[in-house]
């Protein structure tokens with residue numbers, strides 16, 4: 001594999017995806033550099049989740065390329081994408097409700113368990129989310145919404161990904177929890193994690209991310225440094241409440 | 243025989259036949275749990291297991307030195323027979339999943355149902371053409387022995403059925419709740435999309451589930467053949483239906499439920515046959531099923547829908 005000399009870890013090039021007859025992505029282009037946090041924002045139905053699903057190998061592109069670390073991954077099955085180091089924390093958390101917190105975390109650690117590594121990951125994840133340490137044996141479905149989101153994030157980190165895809169992690173959380181969650185994301189990123197962050201909460205997303213892309217009906221209509229987009233009148237109008 | 247002993251005798255008889263139902267019911271419930279498919283061909287896998295067992299018994303008997311060794315050590319030939327049927331049915335289950343069900347994963351339920359019926363006919367006819375349409379005698383592998391407690395008898399075969407079923411069910415429980423494979427199976431059952439996002443090779447896990455359920459049915463087939471001494475290519479139908487009933491009774495998709503449902507059905511049948519008449523046993527068994535489902539639509543141990551959300 002090796003790292004790309006340009007520092008680009010993920011590049012999505014002219015990505016087209018259709019569901020049946022409906023073309024949902026109409027040529028999406030975006031890049032994520034090594035160590036960067038990139039925000040992908042856009043209205044409901046713009047195609048943000050679909051973009052992440054295509055990257056994760058769960059919906060096949062009809063056209064376009066997805067490269068990770070310089071290699072095409074758009075024809076790989078989902079498990080191969082995970083193995084290469086791309087982990088997604090999906091929209092709506094999707095933890096396994098009838099399994100314990102610990103079982104959820106172990107599932108995140110992947111298919112070839114290496115005990116020493118798992119123990120190390122667990123202790124790091126528990127430092128990040130102390131509540132999960134206390135709830136290890138509890139069924140995940142009985143956690144509060146906020147705790148479930150923490151678990152989803154922790155489960156994703158267990159894979160020790162090289163790229164973390166986060167789909168609307170703040171969805172449905174109370175304002176105080178949203179702030180806490182973004183604090184955690186900031187911390188993970190500060191420790192070196194490369195992140196592609198999909199968010200409705202553009203205000204928060206544009207504050208953690210260095211770069212941002214704006215998706216509208218299946219196309220990237222705007223991109224640039226997050227700080228610049230925060231000041232962009234069109235973005236302010238559409239996504240930051242005026 | 244006192245009424246108490248009579249009851250105990252029926253209890254033991256029910257336990258033995260119920261364990262066989264339970265072994266078959268596990269396959270229905272595991273497959274349903276993981277892909278919400280009712281594999282109506284599963285009864286035929288059980289029946290094929292009975293015939294694979296017969297073939298193994300005949301083969302072991304016909305190969306001189308092995309036959310002699312096996313004759314001297316009946317336990318060995320029992321183990322060989324069970325392993326043959328389990329392995330053969332596992333392969334059969336894998337083939338059925340790959341050829342008949344996997345291509346229809348996204349298809350309407352009705353197409354899948356029709357396919358399952360097609361697979362059933364195919365397996366019945368394949369067995370009929372290879373072994374004939376008439377009943378086949380299954381020679382006993384074990385000496386016909388029994389133990390007596392008062393006037394209650396437990397045959398050696400009943401003991402074997404109980405021991406083998408118990409071991410397999412405990413083993414299955416151990417795999418499903420105590421290994422990484424089992425964890426992946428449960429994850430796939432709860433949320434296949436999330437499972438794929440965790441890097442679980444979902445198709446392989448589904449195939450393994452079919453193989454495991456089919457192997458259990460295969461062992462059930464051997465035990466059935468040895469218990470009743472005759473088998474017929476039609477046997478998969480009624481026994482399969484009863485095992486399916488057991489799975490529903492216990493709560494389809496729930497592994498301990500299938501075990502419980504199988505045993506309950508065995509008891510019901512046994513008691514109905516003993517206290518009413520053998521003609522009534524199926525009526526009683528199915529009436530109880532209907533009553534349970536009216537009172538508890540998800541079965542005895544079935545999960546509430548809310549937990550799936």
Ligand SMILES: Nc1ncnc2c1ncn2[C@@H]1O[C@H](COP(=O)(O)OP(=O)(O)OP(=O)(O)O)[C@@H](O)[C@H]1O
Nearest residue numbers: 019024042043044045046047048049050051091200
């Ligand atoms: N499985 C599917 N089958 C058919 N259409 C789909 C499917 N999934 C998504 N779509 C459609 O594709 C479009 C893009 O959906 P997507 O989920 O990618 O949007 P999104 O930007 O993530 O929206 P949101 O902010 O609401 O999560 C929508 O119009 C949606 O209705």
Ligand SMILES: [Mg+2]
Nearest residue numbers: 048049050091
């Ligand atoms: Mg979305």
